[in-house]
Amino acid sequence: MFKKVIVKADERGLLFKKGSYVKHLQPGVYRLAPFSDDEIVLLNVTKPFAIQGKDLNLFLQDERLLEELTVINIQDHEYVLHYEDGKFVSLMTAGKYAFWNVLKKHDFTRVDIRQPAVGADIDRAIFAKVAGYLYVSEVASHETGMLFYNNVMQRELAPGKYYFWKGPVVASIKTVDLRQQQLDMTGQEMMTEDKVTLRLNFVCQYKIINPLRALEIKAFEDQVYILLQLILREYVGTLKLDDLLRMKQEIAAFVLSRLNEKSEDYGVKFFSAGVKDIILPGDIKEILNTVLLAEKKAQANLITRREETASTRSLLNTAKLMDENQTLFRLKELEFLEKICEKIGTISLTGRDNLLEQLNSLLGGAR
Template sequence: MFKKVIIKNDERGLLFNKGSYVRHLQPGVYRHRPFSDDSVILQNVAKRFAVPNMEINLFLQDAKLIEELTIADVQDYEYVLHFEDGKFASLLTAGTYAFWNVMKKHTFIHVDIRNPELSAEIDCSLLPKLQSCIQTYEVASHETGLLFFNNVLQRELRPGKYFFWKGPTGVQVKTFDLRQQQLDMTGQEIMTEDKVTLRLNFVCQYKVVDPLKAFQIKSFEDQVYILLQLILREYVGTLKLDDLLRMKQEIATFVLSRLNEQSEHYGVQFNSAGLKDIILPGDIKDIMNTVLLAEKKAQANLITRREETASTRSLLNTAKLMDENGTLYRLKELEFLEKICEKIGTISLTGGGNLLEQLNSLLSVRTVEKP
């Protein structure tokens, strides 16, 4: 009795004899002798051509079989995007692949990953399906980026999202913030010319304008900090304490001018600078407070003496006027009498005479004859 093998329209058969490939079989019915060494492996033409535990090259010698296969040979330095009827199917890495072209049309895009940049023929809609072999970098709207391949600068990147193939070429993106930044120097100890050690709090604002120059400076922010420190020492070290306190408003102008002399070398633009605080040592602060207190007391005494002098001069002028004018003298007496009466609750009169006569007697008016 013969062994019957049925191959359907969506299948192909691979005939083996004693384990060795003989030829491929088209759809149909095949019969083999019961004790023959023939065997058939069925292949679904909707799937990739593959025979378990056998190299694909064993079958590529069959010209008839090759007519129904599409071969993709992927090198070690390649990725291959596989499409079935124009739709993305899979990503192929190094190796040899065969696909049945009976029911579907297979096309491929070969990518040389020695060049990490994605070519324009790669549709961006495919990127989510390629996450395992793609590395992503983002440059924010306030940043600029520098692109490096194997530590070699390629170009500057504008804000956006960038995709690169993972492969033998190392990709790096160094970003720089283009917004205005602030550098704070707090508690910086500096000695004045008269050997007084101060602590300064200083601040400056800057922004990166040449990312390449800034990148070429190792520990960029540390070096800018040291530059600011040296300029402050240069300024403060040439002044005595009193001069420094008197000219402290000029520190910012001097420092900003000196910083901008170096701005091109650092690839930055210094926009502003300012002194926040001058912190004196405890003993110097006590001395300064004592001096300030003495100055204020002296000013207060001077003001008091000035007011006393003015008051005395005013009294003298008033006395001269009253001495020269009897009516004015009399009015002044009545003014004082009014003030006295404001302090008195009741007035008791004894003796004769009317009220005016008694008050006149109290005042004891005497007429002074002029010489």
Template sequence: MFKKVTIHNDERGLLFRKGNYYKLLQPNVYRFSAFSEDTVVVLNITKPFIVEGKDLQLFMHDEGLLQQLDVVHVLDHEYVLHYEDSKFCGLLTSGSYAFWNVLKKHTYVHIDIRKPELPAEIDAALLPKLAGFYQAFEVANHESGALFYNHVMQKELGPGKYYFWRGPVSVAVKTVDLRQLQIDMTGQEMMTEDKVTLRLNFVCQYKIVSPLRIMAIKSFEEQLYIQLQLILREYVGTLKLDDLLKMKQEIAAFVLSRLQEKSDDYGVLFLSAGLKDIILPGDIKDILNTVLLAEKKAQANLITRREETASARSLLNTAKLMDENQTLYRLKELEFLEKICEKIGTISLTGGGNLLEQLNSLLGDRSR
């Protein structure tokens, strides 16, 4: 009685004698006694060398077997890219692997993941097959980025997409917006020199020119806001309310000049600043409205008196001319008579004499 084992061309056999590996069997037909304790494990050489329940190291003493195997050891800090006949097959993590080298040519790319950035030789077309083993970060066209390994900054990144291995090194990318930005200060309470509390609405535009400097400042926007507050308080606190209202157009220029002195400290370029509103307390607003109304009434009275004086002076000059020139006087009388006649429908004359003599009698005789 015999046990028959057939090994095909795309197969290899592993002979075990009394449970221990004995030797490699090439393609052929083998017969073993039915009472023999020999067993054969047949493996397909198009697949990885894996013997269930057996460690790879049990087969490393067989030189004949090792000639037909590629044995790959992947360290804890490595990934290995596995290619079969120049086609990507898979990614190997830490451990030991064996592949038959009989029908296919295997190549391996060892990658040290302690250097997280993906090497340039890795084709971007492989990335979908590497999902879960890498992470991606994007820096937009209007941004600048900073690369950190284990919370230590490495370098500045321009716009683009960047890929890093997931491994023992923690990777982070922080981005900074390089577009024009704005600080809006709304309803900020401040006190003038004469102890009047008012509220300001102020706006300031700026651009970041040194992204790495920004990264070194904790709560950058908050610190910039506080700096703007301090400059405004410095300006408002040295002026009385009346002076502040007269000089409010100068606030923006003062604040912008002071901010520009701090540009290098904050790594920004301050572009413009402007005062939107000054909001006064209700009682102060009522007082100012009363003062303004009184001033306008005084101006109106002054204009009225000026016009009355000019009118009286004009009448006096006319009277003097008429007194000195009889012809002018008579013309003025005729002018008024004409205005009167425009408002009269009919004129009735009685008595003798012609029309001109009766009109003369109405005007009176200036020769007497």
């Protein structure tokens, strides 16, 4: 009895004799002699061409078989995107692959992963299917990015989302915030020229204008902080405490000027600066409060003396006028009499003189 083997329309057969490949078989019916070492391996043409335990190169010597195969050889530095009838199927790594071309059209896109940036020609819709072979980095709208390949600077990147292939070259993006930023120096102890130790709260605003220069500086914010600290020490150390308190508003202008002298070295521009607080030691504060209280008391005494002097001068002028003018003197007497009468409940008068004469005699007696 012959052994019958049927090769269907969507199949191809591979004939082996004693384990060695002989030829490939088209759809049809084939009979194998009994007790022979012949074997037909059936392959579905909708699947990739592969024989377990056999090297692909063994079959590529058959020219008739090659007519029905699409073969692709992928190098170590490549990824290949495989499309069947225009639809993405898979990402393939280094190796040699073969696909039947009798029912489907196969297209391939080669990617050189020595240049890890994913090109604009690659459809972003497939990224979810190849997530294990790429990684993503983002540059926010308020940032600029610096692209590095294996720590070597490549170019500056605008805001957006960037994809990179995993491979021998590692891509990284270092971002720099381009918004205006604030640097706060809080409770910084400093000593004045007259050896008074105080604490200073200071603030300045700046913006990075040279991102690459800023990235070249290790611990950028720490170094800007130290620069501000040194400038403040330089200024405070040349002034006595009284001068420092009196010239408080001038600190900001001096510090801002000195900061901008160094701005190019740090790739920044400083916009404003100012003193928030000057905190004095407790004993110094008590002394200043005592001095302030004494000054205010002295000012109050001075004002009192001025008022007394003015009052005395006014009385003297009035006395001179009354001495020179008897009518004015008489009117002044009547004014005082009116005030006296306001405090007296009753006045008893005796004698034959009328009221005005008796009052006149009272005033005359008082003189």
